[in-house]
Amino acid sequence: xxxxxxxxxxxxxxxxxxxxxxxxxxxxxxxxxxxxxxxxxxxxxxxxxxxxxxxxxxxxxxxxxxxxxxxxxxxxxxxxxxxxxxxxxxxxxxxxxxxxxxxxxxxxxxxxxxxxxxxxxxxxxxxxxxxxxxxxxxxxxxxxxxxxxxxxxxxxxxxxxxxxxxxxxxxxxxxxxxxxxxxxxxxxxxxxxxxxxxxxxxxxxxxxxxxxxxxxxxxxxxxxxxxxxxxxxxx
Numbered sequence: 001x002x003x004x005x006x007x008x009x010x011x012x013x014x015x016x017x018x019x020x021x022x023x024x025x026x027x028x029x030x031x032x033x034x035x036x037x038x039x040x041x042x043x044x045x046x047x048x049x050x051x052x053x054x055x056x057x058x059x060x061x062x063x064x065x066x067x068x069x070x071x072x073x074x075x076x077x078x079x080x081x082x083x084x085x086x087x088x089x090x091x092x093x094x095x096x097x098x099x100x101x102x103x104x105x106x107x108x109x110x111x112x113x114x115x116x117x118x119x120x121x122x123x124x125x126x127x128x129x130x131x132x133x134x135x136x137x138x139x140x141x142x143x144x145x146x147x148x149x150x151x152x153x154x155x156x157x158x159x160x161x162x163x164x165x166x167x168x169x170x171x172x173x174x175x176x177x178x179x180x181x182x183x184x185x186x187x188x189x190x191x192x193x194x195x196x197x198x199x200x201x202x203x204x205x206x207x208x209x210x211x212x213x214x215x216x217x218x219x220x221x222x223x224x225x226x227x228x229x230x231x232x233x234x235x
Contacts, residue, residue: 003027003028003029004028004029004071004072004213005028005029005031005063005064005067005068005069005070005071005072006020006023006028006029006030006031006070006071006072006073006074006213007030007031007032007033007060007063007070007072007073007074007107007111008020008023008030008031008032008033008074008076009032009033009048009050009074009075009076009077009103009107010032010033010034010050010076010077010078011030011032011033011034011039011040011043011074011076012032012034012036012038012040012045014174014176014202015076015126015171015174015202015205015206016032016074016076016077016126017032017040017202018202018203018205018206019074019076019205019206019209019210020032020039020040020043021040021042021206022203022206022207022209022210023072023210023213024040024041024042024043026210028072029044029066029067029068030042030043030044031043031044031045031046031062031063031066031067032044032045032046033046033047033048033050033056033059033077033107034046034047034048035047035048035049044062044063044066044067046059046062046063047059050077050099050103050104050106050107051098051099051102051106053106053110056106056107056110057110060110060111064114069114069115069117069118070111070114070115070121071114071115071118071120071121071122072121072122072124072213073107073108073111073121073122073123073124074124074126074209074213075103075104075107075108075123075124075125075126075148076126077099077100077103078099078100078103078126078141078144079095079096079099079100080096080138080141081093081095081096081140081141082137082138082141083137084136084137085139088139088140092140093139093140093143096140096141096143096144097140097143097144097147099144100141100144100145100148101144101147101148101151104125104148104151105151108123108151108155108166111123112159112164115159115162115164116159116162116164118163119162119163120162120163120164121159121162121163121164121165122164122165122212122213122214122217123152123155123164123165123166123167124166124167124168124169124209124212124213125148125151125152125166125167125168125169126168126169126171126205126209127145127146127148127149127168127169127170127171127224128141128142128145128170128171128172129170129171129172129226129228129231129232129235130142130145131144131145131146131147131148131149131170132146132149132170132224132232132235133231133232133235145170148168149168149224151166152166152167152168152221152222152223152224153166153222155222156221156222157222160221160222165212165217165218165220165221166221166222167212167217167220167221167222167223167224167225168223168224168225169205169208169209169212169225169227170224170225170226170227170228170232171200171205171226171227171228172194172199172200172226172227172228172229172231172232173190173194173199173200173228173229173231174199174200174201174202174205175199175200175201175202176202179199193231194228194229194230194231195229195230195231196229196230197229199229200227200228200229204227205227208225208227212225
C-alpha cells in the first residue's frame with residue numbers, strides 16, 4: 001500500500017498518540033492536531049482547536065501543503081465533564097457536545113472536500129462503549145459518543161458511492177495514567193464488569209483504527225466496532 005496522508009485529531013497522547021504511531025509504523029504521512037501543536041516522533045504537529053472552524057481550516061491547509069489532501073481522517077479529539085445530572089450545568093453539556101460531536105463534524109466537513117475530489121477516503125470516529133451502554137455521571141459524554149453512530153451512518157448513506165467509508169470504533173476501558181491511578185478496589189470493580197478481565201491497551205484500539213483505514217476494509221461502512229473486552233456485548 002502506498003503511503004497516504006493521515007490526520008488524527010487529538011493525537012498527542014493516549015489513544016490518539018497510539019493511532020498516530022501505528023500509521024507512522026506503516027509508512028504513512030501522519031499529521032496530528034492538538035491545542036499545543038505537540039506531536040509524536042515522525043508526525044507533523046499542527047496546533048488546532050476543533051471547536052473553531054477557522055482554526056481547523058488553517059490546520060488542514062498546513063497538512064495539505066505538507067502531505068497532500070487528507071485520505072484518512074481519525075476524529076479522536078474529545079473531552080469529559082463528568083458529573084451527575086442534578087449538578088450538570090448547560091455549559092457542562094454543551095461544551096462536551098461542541099468538542100466531541102460538533103468538533104467531529106467540523107473536521108469531517110473540511111476533509112470531505114479533498115476526499116470527494118479524489119473519490120476515496122476513510123473516516124474513523126472514536127466513540128466509546130459508553131455511547132450505547134450508558135453510565136451514570138456521563139450524560140453529556142454518552143450523548144456525544146452515541147451521536148457519532150448516527151453521523152457515521154448518515155455519512156455512509158451520503159458518501160458511500162464516492163469511495164468514502166465512515167465507521168465508529170468504540171473503546172471500553174483503556175489502560176492509561178488515569179486508570180493506573182485508581183485504587184485497587186475501584187480497579188477490581190471495573191475489571192469485574194469486563195469479561196476479558198483486563199483493561200485494553202491503547203495499541204489494541206489503534207490496530208483496529210489502522211485496519212479500518214486500509215484497503216482491506218473498503219467494504220465496511222456505517223459499522224460500530226467495539227474494542228471493549230466484551231463489556232458492551234453489542235450495545
